[in-house]
Ligand code: HEM
Ligand code: HEM
């Protein structure tokens with residue numbers, strides 16, 4: 001596998017490359033094995049009547065989903081989106097331009113479902129559905145991280161992510177699922193989390209963490225699991241249980257809950273905030289995973305639900321949970337369902353319940369990466385744009401040195417980490433590195449201008465992706481940090497042994 | 510004879526336009542959006558959505574964020590077009606209201622604005638590599654058709670005048686199911702033929718972007734999923 005040695009050197013994060021037709025042609029992530037497909041209710045391998053089934057699925061989607069139909073009809077090929085995709089910027093492959101990506105499917109839709117395409121295919125760029133087309137779909141619809149950057153700029157809001165999800169759904173329905181996403185969905189359905197972590201192992205991990213915190217601070221901070229009658233159910237990505245820097249974020253949540261004096265619990269049954277059903281565009285699978293959270297909330301008798309740091313999980317939680325697994329009338333109506341951990345922490349900061357020593361983060365200079373799903377597909381707080389302000393507010397409350405990356409690369413225009421949407425798999429490493437290059441270039445700019453050393457994020461996928469690709473851009477693996485890791489560094493627990501005087505130079509971890 | 514042919518052409522074109530676009534709109538309106546997918550930050554109230562849509566349709570807000578050149582050409586073309594179309598209302602109403610007389614002089618410049626915008630867009634389509642890549646023959650044809658309409662219109666205005674009164678009588682006649690005599694100036698015939706062609710292709714082409722934009726879930730949804738449960742009828746059935 002090419003290892004992205006030919007990473008583009010960009011002068012500016014948004015430099016537009018010359019077209020390199022075919023640059024990423026034929027790149028295909030591993031296909032799902034029959035047993036993984038079966039768990040999701042999809043055929044195990046390419047079915048003999050794939051063509052009929054694919055077209056039937058397309059017709060079904062047009063019936064069930066307005067976005068699919070309107071977006072396939074409405075595009076005027078104005079070209080406004082052509083330079084907006086980080087995968088295009090990083091690879092130069094014209095099929096990674098959002099409109100060209102849509103056209104891979106639109107051309108087939110036109111051929112079979114529109115007057116112009118049926119009678120004048122050449123004129124409107126319509127084409128027959130063949131096995132090559134199927135493979136082209138499989139390839140390029142797995143070069144889209146469903147980040148929605150293109151939809152911000154399209155005059156009709158055409159969201160290529162919606163087309164990608166539809167295409168993946170069609171591919172699943174004919175037996176061409178992607179191994180990475182589908183295997184993980186199977187694990188959640190069977191065990192409750194993406195990692196396949198069993199309740200016993202989870203319990204042991206959490207106990208170890210409690211010990212670590214006590215060793216470090218001298219305060220006993222609990223990380224409860226499956227505690228009936230707790231007020232708050234915390235649903236967090238399972239990466240928070242073992243991966244760096246995610247786990248430091250989990251410690252941060254625990255410390256905040258401890259100081260706020262609330263009772264909370266994790267659930268082993270719903271031990272996963274991520275919902276990969278989104279990535280494959282499957283309402284049914286997404287719903288099934290979301291319903292685990294409902295069941296956990298009911299079984300444990302909690303009053304509130306809070307989500308940990310995870311981008312697409314927050315999208316599914318904020319935007320879809322009510323639809324998929326609501327109504328939430330059995331929870332406390334005084335709180336939004338669900339809440340984000342940052343909404344909780346920011347609220348406590350404003351109330352003044354948390355005490356910080358900001359100098360504990362003085363050894364690093366920070367910037368913040370807006371995760372796409374949080375930025376463009378959800379909200380925090382009660383004002384539009386709260387998803388940009390609240391994380392920054394919290395970071396600034398716990399750090400002294402904060403600098404934003406260039407305006408065109410943050411907030412609603414944020415650049416994807418390159419690993420979202422079901423692409424966080426080693427078989428796509430080359431794509432992941434190239435797709436990360438615009439973001440990395442923006443980071444390099446604030447490093448040059450302000451000496452930024454670390455980047456904070458609130459998404460499990462972003463964190464994993466960056467810790468993998470940052471070394472290729474001259475940063476240490478641990479230059480990516482959790483926002484609640486910063487909170488954890490700076491927070492002073494009530495009764496904590498403060499050895500400030502001797503130790504104010506280092507203070508991390 | 511000529512008048513009859515054009516009368517029929519316009520009846521057919523109008524029927525195709527109205528029925529075709531009507532059917533599309535009905536389909537769009539009836540197809541549910543199963544999930545809340547507004548591109549955020551999004552308005553949290555219905556009023557906010559109306560304003561967002563207004564900014565998109567009138568100012569092309571998102572396009573402005575995306576690309577200043579496309580915005581400049583596209584916006585000039587569309588706004589010119591609306592002025593020209595308003596100016597054209599005089600062929601279809603008997604008495605000219607004051608506001609219609611008021612826009613008449615602007616309408617003339619609008620024709621040139623439209624042309625400039627169209628040529629700008631066309632130039633980009635040919636010159637910019639990325640846009641050339643995504644262009645199909647139909648995209649050129651659509652621009653050609655519009656340029657033809659505008660050029661023939663401007664020709665009538667400035668070079669080969671036609672009998673506007675007669676044109677008006679013809680159009681008013683059509684609306685009352687009577688066929689009056691249409692002047693047989695070639696430029697007028699080109700203008701009218703290409704307008705009819707535009708009306709006919711409207712419901713089967715990318716011109717559906719005009720009704721489509723109002724039905725785009727990323728732009729027309731309210732950002733209130735936590736407060737209000739959104740459920741598509743087919744999804745409600747899953748809950749059994
Ligand atoms: C609600 C009304 C409409 C809105 C909001 C709208 C908006 C837009 C926008 C934003 C673009 C992309 C930028 C550009 O290329 O200009 C566009 C393109 C276009 N519009 Fe419209 N439009 C509307 C109605 C119409 C109508 C009625 C026509 C019919 C003559 C039309 C014809 C076109 C054409 C031909 C293009 C493509 C131009 C090209 O090839 O680059 N539009 N429209
Ligand atoms: C049935 C419909 C239409 C009729 C009967 C019609 C008729 C005419 C006539 C008679 C003129 C000459 C005006 C003059 O000499 O002062 C004209 C001009 C023009 N027409 Fe049309 N037209 C129609 C539709 C359209 C449409 C749909 C467009 C654009 C998309 C258009 C664009 C123009 C332009 C740009 C001019 C020149 C500027 C102006 O006089 O406003 N026409 N049209």
Ligand code: SF4
Nearest residue numbers: 085144145147148150
């Ligand atoms: S959704 Fe993101 S990854 Fe997909 S085409 Fe649009 S910009 Fe590219």
Ligand code: SF4
Nearest residue numbers: 075076078079081154
């Ligand atoms: S910006 Fe929208 S309308 Fe323009 S080419 Fe891209 S998808 Fe099509």
